[in-house]
Amino acid sequence: MGSIKVLIADDHVLVREGLRKLLELDENIEVMTEVGDGQGAINIARKAKPDVILMDVNMPGTDGIVATKVIKREYPSIKIIALTIYEDEEVVEMVRAGVSAYVLKDVAGSELVDTIHRVMQGEIVIHPRVANRLVRELNRSESKKNEVRLTKREKDVLDLLVKGNTNKEMADAMFISEKTVKNHLTSIFRKLGVKDRTQAAVYALKHNIVVDDE
Numbered sequence: 001m002g003s004i005k006v007l008i009a010d011d012h013v014l015v016r017e018g019l020r021k022l023l024e025l026d027e028n029i030e031v032m033t034e035v036g037d038g039q040g041a042i043n044i045a046r047k048a049k050p051d052v053i054l055m056d057v058n059m060p061g062t063d064g065i066v067a068t069k070v071i072k073r074e075y076p077s078i079k080i081i082a083l084t085i086y087e088d089e090e091v092v093e094m095v096r097a098g099v100s101a102y103v104l105k106d107v108a109g110s111e112l113v114d115t116i117h118r119v120m121q122g123e124i125v126i127h128p129r130v131a132n133r134l135v136r137e138l139n140r141s142e143s144k145k146n147e148v149r150l151t152k153r154e155k156d157v158l159d160l161l162v163k164g165n166t167n168k169e170m171a172d173a174m175f176i177s178e179k180t181v182k183n184h185l186t187s188i189f190r191k192l193g194v195k196d197r198t199q200a201a202v203y204a205l206k207h208n209i210v211v212d213d214e
Contacts, residue, residue: 003030004120007048009041009067010034010056010083015105019054022109029116038067045071045078052116057084057094065093072098079119091130095202101125118164124198125164131205148191148209157184158209162201 006029010016016034023029032050035041039062041053053071057064068080081101082094091102100119103112104127115125150158153174160170167185171178185197194200203209 003028004052004116005030005032005048005050006116007032007041007044007050007053008034009036009038009053009059009064011036011059012056015056019112023113023116025109026113029113038062038064041067042070045075049075050078051120052079052081055080055082055099057082057090065090065097068094068097068099081115081119081125095126095205100198102130103127104130122196122198123164123166124201126162126201126205128163131162148207150188150191150209154184154188154191155209157181158188158200158204161185161188161197162204 006023008016008019008023008031010019013036016036020031020034023031032048033044035044037059038055041055041064042062044050045053055064055068059067064082068082071078071080076098079100080098081103082091082099083103083105084090085105094102101115101124103115103125107115107127118125156174157170160173165173167178167181170181174181185200188200189195192200192203194203
């Protein structure tokens with residue numbers, strides 16, 4: 001497998017330069033280029049088709065929300081990681097637009113690099129503080145009628161999935177085998193009518209299936 005091609009979209013030059021220097025420390029990541037607005041991200045996505053885009057949420061002109069919607073509609077396989085300074089209301093729109101991760105800009109460099117690798121493996125990664133805000137916003141903005149019936153064990157697995165745990169981490173936390181975790185996930189996907197971990201996590205947050213007890 002070749003290096004992960006990354007596009008950085010942020011309207012602050014210093015932020016872009018800092019992110020580039022950080023990511024280039026990982027030999028498996030290649031920063032293709034940097035842009036300062038959402039339209040620039042759309043243009044580069046169409047031309048170069050990066051694997052991952054680090055997308056600032058608030059940018060002048062075409063913002064990160066619009067850019068994400070356009071890119072995910074045209075190129076669903078491109079992974080987009082939303083970057084923001086705060087846990088703002090745009091988190092709901094970015095998740096609905098199809099981001100694979102939503103992290104705060106004060107995240108540790110090693111954690112951001114890890115997030116890039118995780119989204120490339122199909123995981124969804126949402127900063128815990130952002131997840132809390134996401135649940136509150138969804139509770140406020142939508143009336144939910146949850147007809148999905150999950151077992152206590154399945155809810156525990158789904159809770160750990162939303163928090164970004166791998167199958168092994170779930171197995172260790174619940175004192176069960178990875179095979180059992182996979183069986184629970186298969187059942188959860190079927191009941192929720194979703195195809196993968198990302199869709200399951202977003203569904204759980206959107207419909208308040210997982211209650212955050214932190």
